[in-house]
Amino acid sequence: MKTVSSLLNPEWYERYKKISKLNIRSSIYDVTNRCNLRCKGCFFFSSNEHQAAPEENDIKRWEAFIDRETERGVNLAILIGGEPTLCLDRVEAFYKRLSTFCATNGLIKIPRDRFPDMMLGISLWGDEHDETVLRGKDTFRISSQNYEGDPHVYYLYTITPRQIGKTEGVIRKIKDVGLKVHMQLLSNDEGVSGFSWTPEQFDAIRAEMDAMLDAYPDTVISSKYYHEVITTGKMLGRSFGWNECPSVTQPLDHRSPPPKRLIEFIRWASDLHTMHRCCTSETRDCATCKDGAAHMSWVMVNKRAHVRTTRDLQNWIEVYEMFAKLYQFMPW
């Protein structure tokens, strides 16, 4: 029988041991239904999740809710919205209680004296032109001024088909302001013309993502296996989709047979009662879903399937390490 130790040399086994000590239990929280942008293709607004429930405005109720979440075993809060930085008191309530990651468009600078080491992922949808088409402004110009050189910040670069051949320019800009970058792919939830993927474009962007990782290893936080899985939607011959997705809210998950999944994962709406179906859009077709976190979690929850060959297990380790770095469970 293949075992982890039989497949790994001492160096890789050490890496494996480091991540196997991590017991990450994440959930996702809509901090607010509001945003200071309205991006075309935003999964939150395009699926009307901003109207799913009214926001809870009483900070005491947020604090009590977060305490219940920690008792439930959550040790990583992923804050999304809307734009979480519009409600810093709610963000602070999380930050004071557990490891907290905050997704933001970076237009509002969070005060570092209040949040000294909170990890931020700044959304970026391409170069100035694509950002203006899809989001109404060149957000990088503002977010990069707000966060230049910040060691607890990375760009979450959502690559669109129009970015093929242009990613290096974006990554170099990020490198030049002393920040890191992680890449994922646009799912084009609102069907914006020219922003849906073809199979050839997936091949091209996979090659480009690999080349960027090779050329900018200190800036790009990624792995080639992740590039393969997200562009092909395949892992070990299996296809990503509803039957395999690990990021479905547990109390709403009645799939049979049950797939490997994130333990106790819930995505909460901002009324602190309503649950959304999954980590992304309630209305998205799973067949076209390119959610980056769902794909990396898919790999992570399927460790046993990767205890097959040395390369498969190393791939699994690299994806796990990538996740751990992005959520500050490991240094860059």
Ligand code: SF4
């Ligand atoms: S900044 Fe984020 S939450 Fe706001 S509209 Fe754009 S994608 Fe949606």
Ligand code: SF4
């Ligand atoms: S839309 Fe994506 S993340 Fe949501 S259930 Fe479907 S595959 Fe999973």
